[in-house]
Amino acid sequence: MTSEQEGFTLKVPVVRDILEANERLAEDNRRTFSKAGLFVINLMSGPGAGKTSLLERTIDGLRSEIRIGVIEGDIQSSYDAERISEKKVQVVQLNTGGACHLDGNMIRSALDAMDLVSLDLLVVENVGNLVCPAEFNMGEDIKAMILSIPEGDDKPLKYPLMFQESRVLLINKIDLLPYVDCDVGKIRERALQLNGGLEIFEISCRTGEGLESWLDWLRQQVHDRKARGDGKEI
Ligand SMILES: Nc1nc2c(ncn2[C@@H]2O[C@H](COP(=O)(O)OP(=O)(O)O)[C@@H](O)[C@H]2O)c(=O)[nH]1
Ligand SMILES: [Mg+2]
Numbered sequence: 001m002t003s004e005q006e007g008f009t010l011k012v013p014v015v016r017d018i019l020e021a022n023e024r025l026a027e028d029n030r031r032t033f034s035k036a037g038l039f040v041i042n043l044m045s046g047p048g049a050g051k052t053s054l055l056e057r058t059i060d061g062l063r064s065e066i067r068i069g070v071i072e073g074d075i076q077s078s079y080d081a082e083r084i085s086e087k088k089v090q091v092v093q094l095n096t097g098g099a100c101h102l103d104g105n106m107i108r109s110a111l112d113a114m115d116l117v118s119l120d121l122l123v124v125e126n127v128g129n130l131v132c133p134a135e136f137n138m139g140e141d142i143k144a145m146i147l148s149i150p151e152g153d154d155k156p157l158k159y160p161l162m163f164q165e166s167r168v169l170l171i172n173k174i175d176l177l178p179y180v181d182c183d184v185g186k187i188r189e190r191a192l193q194l195n196g197g198l199e200i201f202e203i204s205c206r207t208g209e210g211l212e213s214w215l216d217w218l219r220q221q222v223h224d225r226k227a228r229g230d231g232k233e234i
Helices: 002-033 049-064 080-086 104-111 160-165 174-179 186-193 211-229
Strands: 039-045 068-074 090-095 121-125 142-148 167-174 197-202
Touching: 002 104, 039 049, 039 211, 049 068, 049 080, 049 167, 049 211, 068 080, 068 104, 080 090, 090 104, 090 121, 142 160, 160 186, 167 186, 186 197, 197 211
Parallel strands: 039 121, 039 142, 068 090, 068 121, 142 167, 167 197
Antiparallel strands: none
């Protein structure tokens, strides 16, 4: 065995252990969410794609029908939690202190500070990063990702895992299409090649275009989740 191979065999179990430990915590969280009858979304994207803007729009659009709570994940600062708290919903800020993603354990600590039974939908805004967040489950029902027009149509080719792991792809900032070289058709085609089951919405959090379809879809998911197991374990 070469030294390079030895190094490799030493590294793999460590990574596997971390992921397995995380899976156990995620499973615990999943049971907690299930008991509370909550639909939970792990919202991911690169920095600035529009996660907090989508949350603001979603809260405004559904507030009369659906009780929404938010966990904000950032490396540092409580800026996004302050934005969300202006909407008068339950919000908890998690600072990872350098880590590039949220994991099951961090979510567990946030749940202790929340009243879950008074919620229907919990959205976790993950750390802005197109890579690591896709590797860690937190017990969510679905992962949703945002890709914004200025990031370019090559991103499914470069960051395939997030597209593969997500149930939903929101293509945001379509108001910028006249000014940016980005082909939405290519994003769709490349994303669907990676994950044929992706639900895709073209939206602008600035103008509101396309948001009704997203809100309709989300409303249905929350309803189905309730119908499936409100108050019971699944
Ligand atoms: N033009 C345009 N700007 C947007 C849109 N959505 C968000 N933004 C802007 O993009 C920046 C980053 O948005 P933010 O929601 O904070 O992104 P996050 O880092 O993913 O949470 C802000 O300046 C937003 O006002 C959109 O649909 N169109
Ligand atoms: Mg944000």
